[in-house]
Amino acid sequence: MPAIGDVARLAGVSKSTASRALSGRGYVAEETRLRVEEAAQRIGYIASPDAASLVTGRTKNVGVVIPFVNRWFFGEVLEGAERALLSAGYDLTLYNLAIGGPERDRVFDFFLARKRVDAVIAVGVDLDEREVDTITSRGKPILALGGTAPGAPRLAIDDRAAAGLATQHLIQLGHTRIAHLAGAGAGSAARSVQAMRTAGFQDRMSAAGLVPVGEPSGVIEADMTLPGGYSAGLQLLGHPGARPTAVFAASDEIAFGVMRAAERLGIAVPSALSIIGFDGHEHAELFGLTTIEQYPEEQGRLAVETVMEWLGEGYGEVDLATAGVPLATRLVVRSSTTAAPR
Amino acid sequence: MPAIGDVARLAGVSKSTASRALSGRGYVAEETRLRVEEAAQRIGYIASPDAASLVTGRTKNVGVVIPFVNRWFFGEVLEGAERALLSAGYDLTLYNLAIGGPERDRVFDFFLARKRVDAVIAVGVDLDEREVDTITSRGKPILALGGTAPGAPRLAIDDRAAAGLATQHLIQLGHTRIAHLAGAGAGSAARSVQAMRTAGFQDRMSAAGLVPVGEPSGVIEADMTLPGGYSAGLQLLGHPGARPTAVFAASDEIAFGVMRAAERLGIAVPSALSIIGFDGHEHAELFGLTTIEQYPEEQGRLAVETVMEWLGEGYGEVDLATAGVPLATRLVVRSSTTAAPR
DNA sequence: CTGAAAGCGCTTACAG
DNA sequence: CTGAAAGCGCTTACAG
Numbered sequence: 001m002p003a004i005g006d007v008a009r010l011a012g013v014s015k016s017t018a019s020r021a022l023s024g025r026g027y028v029a030e031e032t033r034l035r036v037e038e039a040a041q042r043i044g045y046i047a048s049p050d051a052a053s054l055v056t057g058r059t060k061n062v063g064v065v066i067p068f069v070n071r072w073f074f075g076e077v078l079e080g081a082e083r084a085l086l087s088a089g090y091d092l093t094l095y096n097l098a099i100g101g102p103e104r105d106r107v108f109d110f111f112l113a114r115k116r117v118d119a120v121i122a123v124g125v126d127l128d129e130r131e132v133d134t135i136t137s138r139g140k141p142i143l144a145l146g147g148t149a150p151g152a153p154r155l156a157i158d159d160r161a162a163a164g165l166a167t168q169h170l171i172q173l174g175h176t177r178i179a180h181l182a183g184a185g186a187g188s189a190a191r192s193v194q195a196m197r198t199a200g201f202q203d204r205m206s207a208a209g210l211v212p213v214g215e216p217s218g219v220i221e222a223d224m225t226l227p228g229g230y231s232a233g234l235q236l237l238g239h240p241g242a243r244p245t246a247v248f249a250a251s252d253e254i255a256f257g258v259m260r261a262a263e264r265l266g267i268a269v270p271s272a273l274s275i276i277g278f279d280g281h282e283h284a285e286l287f288g289l290t291t292i293e294q295y296p297e298e299q300g301r302l303a304v305e306t307v308m309e310w311l312g313e314g315y316g317e318v319d320l321a322t323a324g325v326p327l328a329t330r331l332v333v334r335s336s337t338t339a340a341p342r
Numbered sequence: 343m344p345a346i347g348d349v350a351r352l353a354g355v356s357k358s359t360a361s362r363a364l365s366g367r368g369y370v371a372e373e374t375r376l377r378v379e380e381a382a383q384r385i386g387y388i389a390s391p392d393a394a395s396l397v398t399g400r401t402k403n404v405g406v407v408i409p410f411v412n413r414w415f416f417g418e419v420l421e422g423a424e425r426a427l428l429s430a431g432y433d434l435t436l437y438n439l440a441i442g443g444p445e446r447d448r449v450f451d452f453f454l455a456r457k458r459v460d461a462v463i464a465v466g467v468d469l470d471e472r473e474v475d476t477i478t479s480r481g482k483p484i485l486a487l488g489g490t491a492p493g494a495p496r497l498a499i500d501d502r503a504a505a506g507l508a509t510q511h512l513i514q515l516g517h518t519r520i521a522h523l524a525g526a527g528a529g530s531a532a533r534s535v536q537a538m539r540t541a542g543f544q545d546r547m548s549a550a551g552l553v554p555v556g557e558p559s560g561v562i563e564a565d566m567t568l569p570g571g572y573s574a575g576l577q578l579l580g581h582p583g584a585r586p587t588a589v590f591a592a593s594d595e596i597a598f599g600v601m602r603a604a605e606r607l608g609i610a611v612p613s614a615l616s617i618i619g620f621d622g623h624e625h626a627e628l629f630g631l632t633t634i635e636q637y638p639e640e641q642g643r644l645a646v647e648t649v650m651e652w653l654g655e656g657y658g659e660v661d662l663a664t665a666g667v668p669l670a671t672r673l674v675v676r677s678s679t680t681a682a683p684r
Numbered sequence: 685c686t687g688a689a690a691g692c693g694c695t696t697a698c699a700g
Numbered sequence: 701c702t703g704a705a706a707g708c709g710c711t712t713a714c715a716g
Contacts, residue, residue: 014703050395051693070417082438096424356687393709
């Protein structure tokens with residue numbers, strides 16, 4: 001494994017000069033630089049990142065903390081972030097954060113507290129102050145993408161407004177018997193994404209003088225997955241008497257599950273039941289699902305660019321003020337919603 | 343940021359002793375060890391992994407090369423690997439490998455060639471010799487999980503046999519008009535997973551004296567996604583005359599797409615069309631999909647354990663001979679397959 | 685069982 | 701514009 005000394009010797013310069021030539025920092029005669037680069041090329045020299053990190057304090061590595069890999073939204077964010085990081089010459093270290101418990105503490109206290117990453121992007125998780133502190137106290141910036149992290153900058157869509165828009169869509173179609181399938185945790189974690197979506201739903205319902213309809217309260221929490229939506233849907237739609245004519249699902253995956261439940265129960269969509277989802281899942285088009293689109297892959301990229309900016313990686317073009325909160329969403333109407341049955 | 347010197351001073355020992363006490367390597371008096379550990383604890387000392395790596399040559403980091411994050415199989419593998427790595431005290435660096443091109447070269451020549459990882463797990467990708475070489479020539483072991491990597495150890499299910507089993511299931515149900523929706527690339531990359539599944543299909547068809555049925559050849563390549571299966575399904579099932587009575591889809595995601603296509607075309611499943619998938623997708627049960635299950639999360643864990651064994655991390659319990667090829671699969675019969683219509 | 689010293693492979697002031 | 705030297709924070713022979 002060639003070291004910088006080998007390059008220097010071959011190029012007939014000192015290690016200092018070789019280092020400057022290769023890194024582009026400091027003065028080096030053009031001709032010398034060429035000679036050094038050639039030498040490096042010739043022997044296949046690649047600088048040891050560990051040695052470099054040790055002296056610069058920079059690792060060229062960003063940690064991504066994420067609660068799931070296997071849900072559409074998160075997978076997209078991860079792919080977007082990975083691509084952006086790679087093209088900036090950074091590694092991505094993945095921390096798949098379990099919801100809580102000792103594993104979670106270990107990620108913060110052991111893994112992230114070491115100096116292995118230059119920054120942390122926390123995707124869709126709600127961090128507490130201590131967790132944020134563990135990271136920032138070591139001088140590493142942290143960015144929350146969705147989710148919350150007290151004291152840390154945040155990049156997010158306006159979940160509350162967007163959920164309001166979804167609800168409004170149903171109301172405008174003349175629905176009055178509307179239910180909401182909230183994401184699990186909407187009732188507990190007060191400022192969570194799920195809670196904001198539920199709040200947005202309730203905003204518009206109240207404004208329209210409506211009350212959620214369904215079993216038991218018109219707002220049912222569902223695991224944010226297709227099976228979660230399916231069983232919540234069965235529960236919601238199982239009682240013919242109290243059945244809503246429209247449902248706002250907190251995610252497209254929940255919505256797909258409700259569609260499946262409706263199919264099982266013989267409830268026609270959209271004629272007997274309108275369904276609107278949230279996310280812009282890649283299957284939404286195929287299933288004709290009306291939804292609030294957001295753009296997670298783009299969000300992942302944006303998060304990386306923001307962090308690169310912080311780290312002084314000269315992404316001069318990124319206008320943080322413009323790129324900032326709230327991120328883009330869009331109502332896309334398809335065939336799963338229609339006017340209320342009369 | 344406290345360094346080991348601070349710990350040593352506080353404990354009243356030398357840095358050498360502090361290092362030994364903390365790492366557990368070499369002799370240290372029990373009483374001394376306690377004192378050092380206490381000191382470390384007190385000032386919140388965490389060893390710099392960069393400095394340690396520089397001298398030991400070990401990074402406690404494993405690179406995972408994976409073509410997709412957002413497909414069920416890959417997401418599961420990733421989660422399984424991540425969990426196992428974390429509990430072994432290792433970081434996971436994610437390389438989301440684009441199918442080819444300069445990005446891909448960059449991952450091998452720049453990212454993986456540096457000494458940032460102790461080993462590489464390549465999931466579901468087909469590496470060429472040069473790529474394997476870049477890694478092994480730097481003294482780093484590489485493990486192929488599914489996919490292929492010439493010269494590198496491989497952990498995989500027996501795709502060919504398992505695909506044969508799926509086909510056999512349809513044949514035993516009395517089907518003679520059987521089609522196969524292959525994964526894209528089955529025809530080109532000779533030893534790929536997709537090709538093996540197609541080969542397994544053809545093995546059994548020939549053995550039964552059957553010929554694939556459908557449009558145009560009875561074997562259609564589909565993108566291994568739900569939309570991919572949908573459009574291939576539409577193509578396959580669109581001509582009422584040449585329609586098969588059973589389909590073996592190379593993945594559950596393709597199978598879901600075919601189910602959707604059948605629904606669109608008004609073809610009843612399973613009475614008019616039996617469908618069997620491959621993978622054991624988390625939604626298979628909900629959709630009543632008969633499939634060949636495999637266990638990707640477990641596979642990810644197993645891959646990590648194998649690599650840990652190589653790295654001497656004392657996973658003594660793992661019996662590589664037993665854990666080895668081929669990994670477990672199982673035929674799970676649900677409601678998407680039934681006897682051939684007569 | 686413990687400590688002094690060397691060294692891992694870089695980068696960065698500092699002189700020149 | 702270039703080089704000698706120090707130092708980043710560890711670990712590991714080697715003596716004792």
